[in-house]
Amino acid sequence: MIPRLKAWWRMFDTFTQRCLAVSVVLAIVASACLVQLVNVQLLDGRTTAEAATNSRTSKVTLSAKRGRILDTNGTVLAQSVERYNIIGVPDAATSFTPVTCGSKQAKSLGYCHAIDDKPVGATGAAAVARLLAPLLGMDAMELGAKLNGTNQYVVLKKEVTPQVKREIDKLNLGGIVYGELSSERVYAENTLIGALLGGVDDEGKGASGLESSLDDELAGTDGYTVYQRGNGGEVIPGTVTKTQEATDGKDVSLTIDADVDWYVKKVLSEGVSAQHAQWGVAVVQDVQTGEIIALEDSDSIQAGSDEAKLGSSRAVSQTFEPGSVGKIPALAAIMQSGVKITDQFTIPYEMEKDGQKFHDASSHGAEHWTLAGILQNSSNVGMITAAANVTNQQRYDMLCKFGIGQSTGLNLPGESNGVLTSPESWDTRSKETVLFGQGYTVNALQLTRAVSVIATGGINRQQSLIKSVSTSNGKQTSKLNTSATRVIDENTANEIKNAMESVADRWNKVINVSGYRIAMKTGTAEVAGDSGALTSIVADTVGFLPADNPRFVVTVVMKDPAGVHGGTTAGKVFAQIGEFLMQKYDVPNSAERTDAIPVEW
Structure with missing residues (x-):
């Protein structure tokens, strides 16, 4: 072959x-x-086709818009506004060649690339960076470094405005640079409940404050869309294969009245400054509903700031001994044991009991005071005398019923319950000091709740800070807590209220609201200073008005004010807030007082 x-x-x-x-x-x-x-x-046809399709397929996240936080009247305290993250495609940027203006290519395409009507002067990532840098306010070399590579995705700048995004679109860099819808959290101006609102993290999730505790309601759920894109990054018509719409977060309305809160912040800060105090805290509560109308402190913390994200509101977290304001629940325990508000006592300036010495704030002789007079004159010795038959357990139980040492139920980040130890742990001194607000600690919300028990006729009404939650279609769900528990009988509460009004009469030259009767109690407590010794003072004033038809409970607390006493320091701010409330809510003037309980005999 x-x-x-x-x-x-x-x-x-x-x-x-x-x-x-x-x-x-x-x-x-x-x-x-x-x-x-x-x-x-x-x-292998199917495999090859799938590979080609996959290379063109993109899955884009559709960001859910975070819900707003509103005040009780609909004023926006926090909201998310439209923003864009600018994304670069380095793999496409490195092969970019600018279109020269006036060239045949420019005429054919209908656009060209230039910087101040001059040629770009570069190609690749450097050219893209030169075109983009002025709009992003970034250094061109820094941008060029980010765009130089083979990656398909790099974040060039976060949260640019829609206006900037539109200017970038005009650069004709399709497939190289594009905007990804995002959002920015913005807050009410100034420092309105800044630390209480808190802030969100870089991913848009609640990091602190109400932004954190309400994150489940505010966050919403992201969606997505899957499509095929052309070489220029554009959507190829008819290639959208799957879409899941984003579900926006819910709006949350607070019980806070922004107008009242703003005024409270203003006068509190001015008062702290005038008294050279370390800090101040103030609370306003609606007697009839338990809603918190204002909750402020003197700290200047802007919502969304690093300080707001790392800390918590002093109005929520700060605890202190209430001082003589603590005589109110103690008085209830004394009256529940059988002592009448009109019972008569002879009260010296000082006394000794179980080896412990006690005295009043100011020196005086043997005074003839009724139980109402003991409260009016804020006598420590008088409280110990009147409580001779009140057991430790009864004292403790009444404090608990008034909410001392108990959670407010508001579930606020950083909130402290304060400290109230069991009666078994009380020594011979502390069992007496609890009668005048020493030996336990509270926060301002707890102290407000305690005094509100008298304003409501003996009922401990649950406080509320969240008013309602609403969806995008406007449907609202009330979140007000309407639960309430009777603590003492109405007659006892009214008699204590009467005695508290006598306290206000004693302070009338300093603390008054023209046309309105006030029921109140002031307090001053020695507390530990920076050294740990009892070198600091907490001065407070808590009360409600009008006394004859209670509408609002107001609490003002100051740390180390120059005036020392709660009446002359926190009391002045209390009166300013009370006057504003009466005018804003157009509260009818009080009737003349005719039923004052005798304070002396």
Whole structure:
């Protein structure tokens, strides 16, 4: 066979032999290509098509808009506004060539690239950076470094405004640079409940304050869309394969009245400054509903700031001994044991009991005071005398019923319950000092709740800070807590209220609201200073008005004020807040007082 082929081959000249050899090689190559084509089209066709589709497929997150936080009247305290994260595609940027203005290409495309009507002067990532840097307010070299590579995704700048995003779109950098919808959390101006509102983290999730505790309601759920994109990054029509709409977060309305809170913040800060105090806290509560109308402190913390994200509101977290304001629940315990508000006592300036010495704030002789007079004159010795038959357990139980040492139920981040130890742990001194607000601690919300028990006629009404939650379609769900528990009978509460009004009469030259009767109690307590010794003072004033038809409970607390006494320091701010409340809510003037309980005998 081989000799015949050789003989046949020799029949052709050299040129023909070469042509035949080339033909054979081409035939082999063509056959190989045909085999591969069959393999690709028939055997691997689906895999290849899927790979091509996957390379063009994008899944874009549709960000849910975070719900707003509103005050009780609908004033926006926190909201998310439209923003964009600017994304670069380094792989596309490195092959970018600017379109020269005036060129045939520019005329064909309908656009060109220039900087101040001059050529870009570069290609690739450097050219993209030069075009983009002025709009983003960034250094071109820094941008160029981010865009130089083979990645498909790099964040160039977060949270730019829609206006900036539109200017970037005009650069005609499709497929290289684009905007990804995001949002920015913005808050009411100034420092309105800044630390209480808190802030969100870089991912838009609640990091502190109400933003954190209400995150489940505010956050919403992101959606997505899946589509195929062209070489320029544009959506190929008809290729959207799956879409899940985003569900926006719910709006949350607070019980806070922004107008009242603003005024409370103003006068509290001015009062702290005038008294050279370390800090101040103030609370306003609606007697009828338990709603917190204002909750402020003197700290200047802007919501959303790093300070707001790292800390908590002093109005919630700060605890202190209430001082003589603590005589109110103690008076209830004394009266529940059988002592009447009109019972008569002879009270010296000081006394000794169980080896412990006690005295009043100011020196005096043997005074003839009723139980109402003991409260009016804020006598420590008088409280100990009147409580002779009140057991430790009864004292403790009444404090608990007034909410001392108990959670407010508001579930606020950083909130402290204060400290109230069991009666078994009380020594011979502390069992007496609890009668005048020493030996336990509270926060301002707890102290407000305690005094509100008298304003409500003996009922401990649950406080509320969250008014309602509403969805995007406007449907609202009330979140007000309407639970209430009777603590003392109405007659006892009214008699204590009467005695508290006598306290206000005593302070009338300093603390008064023209046209309105006030029921109140002041307090001053020695507390530990920076050294740990009892070198600091907490001065407070808590009360409600009008006394004859209670509408609001107001609490003002100051740390180390120059005036020392609660009446002359916190009391002045109390009166300013009370006057504002009466005017804003157009509260009718009080009737003349005609039923004052005797304070002396």
